[in-house]
Every structure is written in C-alpha cells, then in structure tokens.
Amino acid sequence: MKISILFVISIIFKIFVISCSFPISCKFLKTTHNAIGSVYRCDTTNILETLTTSVTSIIGTHLIDKNNNDVTAIKINGIRTLSFIPQNFSSFFPNIKSITFYNSAIKGLFGDEFDEFPKLEYIDFQANTNLTTISSRLFEKTPNMIHIWFYNNRIEKVGRDLFAWIDVSKLKYLGFTNSKCISQELNNASQSAIISLINEIRLKCPYDDEELLITTTTSLATTTVEENLTCSDEKIKDLVCDLKDEVGEIQENLLTKDQRIDNFQDELIKIREEMQAKDDKIQSFESRMKWLEEEVLRMTTNPCACK
Numbered sequence: 001m002k003i004s005i006l007f008v009i010s011i012i013f014k015i016f017v018i019s020c021s022f023p024i025s026c027k028f029l030k031t032t033h034n035a036i037g038s039v040y041r042c043d044t045t046n047i048l049e050t051l052t053t054s055v056t057s058i059i060g061t062h063l064i065d066k067n068n069n070d071v072t073a074i075k076i077n078g079i080r081t082l083s084f085i086p087q088n089f090s091s092f093f094p095n096i097k098s099i100t101f102y103n104s105a106i107k108g109l110f111g112d113e114f115d116e117f118p119k120l121e122y123i124d125f126q127a128n129t130n131l132t133t134i135s136s137r138l139f140e141k142t143p144n145m146i147h148i149w150f151y152n153n154r155i156e157k158v159g160r161d162l163f164a165w166i167d168v169s170k171l172k173y174l175g176f177t178n179s180k181c182i183s184q185e186l187n188n189a190s191q192s193a194i195i196s197l198i199n200e201i202r203l204k205c206p207y208d209d210e211e212l213l214i215t216t217t218t219s220l221a222t223t224t225v226e227e228n229l230t231c232s233d234e235k236i237k238d239l240v241c242d243l244k245d246e247v248g249e250i251q252e253n254l255l256t257k258d259q260r261i262d263n264f265q266d267e268l269i270k271i272r273e274e275m276q277a278k279d280d281k282i283q284s285f286e287s288r289m290k291w292l293e294e295e296v297l298r299m300t301t302n303p304c305a306c307k
C-alpha cells in the first residue's frame with residue numbers, strides 16, 4: 001500500500017518534469033533540396049507530449065566544424081500526437097530557410113507559425129492527414145518563398161491572400177497535390193504557370209480571414225481541458241509548474257510519514273515481544289495453579305496418601 005502510493009506520485013512527478021520543458025533532439029546531417037541546394041538539417045522524431053509549444057533546449061551532436069548557426073533546415077517527421085509547429089526554433093537556429101513537416105496531427109496553419117523565420121524559402125508538408133486550413137497570413141513575414149509544397153494533406157480551405165505577401169517571381173515550386181479542394185503541382189515552373197495555379201487555388205479552395213477568426217473562436221470554445229493544456233498558454237504552464245512543486249512537497253511529507261510509520265512499527269514489535277513475555281509468565285503461572293489444584297484434589301480424596 002505504502003509502496004503503491006509512492007509509485008503513483010513518482011509517475012505524476014515525471015510527467016510534469018517533461019511537461020515544463022520542451023527539449024528537442026536533433027540528428028544533424030547534410031542534404032540537398034532540388035529547389036534551394038544544400039542544407040544542414042536537424043532531423044527530429046522524438047518530440048514528447050508537452051504543455052508548452054516553445055522549444056526550451058536542443059539536444060544533439062553537430063557534424064565536425066558545424067554549429068547552430070549553420071543549421072538551415074528542420075525536419076519533423078512521424079509524431080502523430082504533435083498538433084502544432086514547435087515555436088522558438090529561431091532562438092537556437094537563426095538561419096532556417098527550410099522546414100519539412102510530415103505525419104503530424106496538425107489541423108491548421110493559422111498564420112504566425114513562420115514569423116520567426118524571415119529567411120524561409122522552402123516548406124514541405126506531407127501526410128498531415130488532419131491539416132485542412134491555411135491562413136492568409138502564413139507567409140506574411142517570409143517573402144522569399146521558392147518552394148511551397150503540400151502533398152497528401154486534407155486541405156480544403158486556403159486563405160484568399162496566402163500568396164499576397166510573397167515575391168511570386170521567386171516562387172518556382174508550388175504543390176497542392178492530393179488536397180481535398182485541388183490536386184496539382186508545378187516543378188521549376190515559369191512565372192505565368194505559377195500565377196495561373198495560384199488563381200486556381202483561390203478559386204477552388206476559397207477562404208476568408210474573417211471566416212478564420214470565427215472558426216478559431218468557436219473551436220476554442222469547444223476545446224476540452226486536454227486541448228487547453230497543449231496550447232501555449234503560459235498561465236496554464238505556470239499553474240502546472242506550481243502543481244509540480246506541490247507534488248514535490250507532498251512527496252517529502254509522505255517520506256516523513258513513512259519514517260513515522262516505520263518507527264511506529266518498531267514500537268509495535270517491542271510491545272508484541274513484551275506481550276509474549278507476559279503471556280509466557282501467565283502460562284507458567286497457570287500450569288503451577290493446575291498442579292496445585294491436582295495436589296489439593298489428591299489430598300482431599302486420599303487424605304492418608306500425603307507424605
């Protein structure tokens with residue numbers, strides 16, 4: 001009983017430790033993208049459940065002669081529980097120009113995801129099977145896009161002004177393949193071809209920012225506690241961290257109580273031993289009484305038999 005309580009407490013404690021920080025593990029490698037040439041990339045596949053959306057540390061070993069400033073690309077692949085793009089990467093990697101994001105649970109790109117990457121040129125989003133919505137403001141701070149690639153997502157709403165922020169003469173690769181509303185892609189295409197695909201996307205996947213605002217508010221109103229906890233709300237994070245401290249205190253209290261229970265058990269053993277000793281005394285007294293009774297009986301039934 002005692003052990004199982006401690007066990008539960010320590011599990012809770014561990015989950016909270018994970019939740020209050022957000023470390024990302026990187027496997028660093030050199031690779032090449034057709035559209036923008038060679039990049040030095042952080043590949044990560046092990047993002048844990050977290051209560052914060054901001055990366056707090058990077059774990060991983062750089063290739064020889066490389067450091068965080070050399071990292072130009074990030075790839076996040078196969079984290080089915082990840083429902084947002086981790087923020088604050090640029091605090092560690094200030095020169096990101098490529099983001100690859102596969103197989104997540106992300107539902108929408110609501111506008112400020114890329115704001116911290118002014119050098120961004122290349123995005124590749126594939127098999128995010130819950131991704132339906134892209135805000136008009138997604139490229140507001142990233143005018144130099146060369147490669148915008150969405151493949152096998154479930155996109156049905158694309159902000160009307162999505163392409164208004166970017167320099168279309170730079171955009172050469174544009175894919176919206178196997179989306180719900182459209183399936184087309186252009187590789188190393190001319191400006192006129194790009195412009196005509198942009199127009200087709202606007203036509204087939206129409207979406208207004210006003211509409212976006214309304215949907216986000218209503219979807220917020222119906223989110224569950226769990227979803228609230230995964231959002232970036234710093235207040236919630238603080239609360240949970242306070243809670244963690246409290247759990248720590250409770251754990252200490254439990255340890256003191258355990259100590260007291262142990263002491264109590266020692267005392268109990270002593271009392272039992274004393275009681276056993278008294279029992280033994282009573283028993284020997286009883287057997288002497290019995291002998292006496294027998295003796296008396298013998299004397300009364302056979303008075304002449306006494307010695």
Ligand SMILES: *[C@@H]1O[C@H](CO)[C@@H](O)[C@H](O)[C@H]1NC(C)=O
Pocket residue numbers: 054055056088091092
């Ligand atoms: C972003 O990363 C820096 C480290 O470079 C860290 O000090 C900071 O707390 C992080 N920001 C947030 C919001 O977690």
Ligand SMILES: *[C@@H]1O[C@H](CO)[C@@H](O)[C@H](O)[C@H]1NC(C)=O
Pocket residue numbers: 105129130
């Ligand atoms: C993603 O969409 C599928 C249905 O397409 C649904 O069953 C699943 O719960 C969704 N996942 C998340 C994390 O919303």
Ligand SMILES: *[C@@H]1O[C@H](CO)[C@@H](O)[C@H](O)[C@H]1NC(C)=O
Pocket residue numbers: 034035188
């Ligand atoms: C893109 O097309 C141009 C000509 O339109 C060509 O010169 C160039 O090599 C192509 N680039 C790639 C990466 O295919």
Ligand SMILES: *[C@@H]1O[C@H](CO)[C@@H](O)[C@H](O)[C@H]1NC(C)=O
Pocket residue numbers: 220223224225228
């Ligand atoms: C989720 O957060 C919103 C806004 O902070 C709040 O209004 C709502 O009550 C929360 N939902 C739950 C279930 O806690």
